[in-house]
C-alpha cells in the first residue's frame with residue numbers, strides 16, 4: 141500500500157519514519173512543510189491521485205498550545221481546515237485517513253478516564269481547533285480512524301522530557317505542577333500502534349471510528365518530571381506546585397486520562413506503561429545523539 145505521512149518532520153512523523161524499515165511491504169511518502177501543506181486542497185488531492193495513496197497518516201498539526209491562544213487563525217487553519225482537506229483527499233481516492241487528535245478536546249472535569257463518546261468540551265483554542273478538525277472529518281466521511289493521544293514525547297523534536305533533562309542540568313531545583321493528571325505517551329509506541337493498525341486494516345472496509353491511545357498508567361507532570369530526573373541521573377530537586385502558581389496563556393485540563401479499552405479490544409494492541417516508554421526513549425536519545433555527533 142502507498143502511505144502518505146503528513147507533518148513527517150514532527151515527533152510522531154519522525155518516529156514513523158524510524159520504523160518504516162520494519163514495514164517494507166508499504167511504500168511511504170514522508171512529507172512536511174514547505175513542500176506539502178495540508179491546507180492546500182488541490183495539491184493534497186492531486187498528490188493522492190498521482191501516487192495512488194491507499195492511506196494517509198496525518199501527523200501535521202499546529203501544536204503550540206499557548207501560542208494558539210493568540211494565533212487563533214493559524215491554529216484553526218491547520219488543525220480544522222487541514223484535517224478537512226485531508227478528509228476530502230482521502231475520500232476522493234478511497235484512502236483510509238488515520239488522523240491524530242488530543243486529550244485536550246476534554247475539559248478535565250471527569251474523575252474517571254475519558255471514553256471516546258464522552259462529550260468534548262475543549263478549554264483552549266488548540267483543543268477547540270483539534271475538536272473541529274475531528275468533526276470536519278466525521279462530516280466529510282472518508283474511511284477514517286481518529287486516534288486521540290496525550291502528552292506526546294520523543295527523542296525527536298522538542299518536548300517536556302527534553303526540557304526537564306536540560307533544566308535538570310542547569311538548575312538545583314524546579315517547580316512542576318502536580319494537579320494536572322494524565323498519561324505520557326512515547327511517540328514511538330503510538331507510531332508502532334498506527335503501523336500495526338495499518339497492517340491489519342481492511343481496504344474494503346469503511347471505517348468511522350474514534351479511539352484513545354496513550355501509554356498505560358497515570359501520573360501528574362510532577363511525577364513525570366521526577367521520573368525523568370531519576371532515570372536521566374539529574375540531581376535537580378523537583379518540587380510539586382499548583383497550576384495556579386504556574387499561569388500559562390492556555391487553560392489545560394486538570395484530568396485527561398484516556399480510557400483505552402476500545403483500541404485494545406478492536407485491534408488487540410499491547411500497550412506499554414509510560415515509565416517503560418520513558419526508559420526506552422532515554423536509551424534512544426543517547427543513540428540519536430551518538431549518530432548526530
Ligand SMILES: NC(=O)c1ccc[n+]([C@@H]2O[C@H](COP(=O)([O-])OP(=O)(O)OC[C@H]3O[C@@H](n4cnc5c(N)ncnc54)[C@H](OP(=O)(O)O)[C@@H]3O)[C@@H](O)[C@H]2O)c1
Nearest residue numbers: 147149150151152177178200201203240242289290291292
Ligand atoms: N505533542 C503533544 O504533546 C501532543 C499531545 C496530544 C496530541 N498530539 C497530537 O499528535 C499529533 C502529532 O504531534 P507531534 O507532537 O508529533 O507534532 P509536532 O512535533 O508539532 O509536528 C507537527 C508537524 O506538522 C508540521 N505542520 C504544521 N503545519 C503544517 C501544515 N500546514 N502542513 C503540513 N505540515 C504542517 C509541523 O511543521 P512546523 O514545525 O514547521 O510547524 C511539524 O513538522 C498532532 O496531531 C497533535 O495535535 C500531540
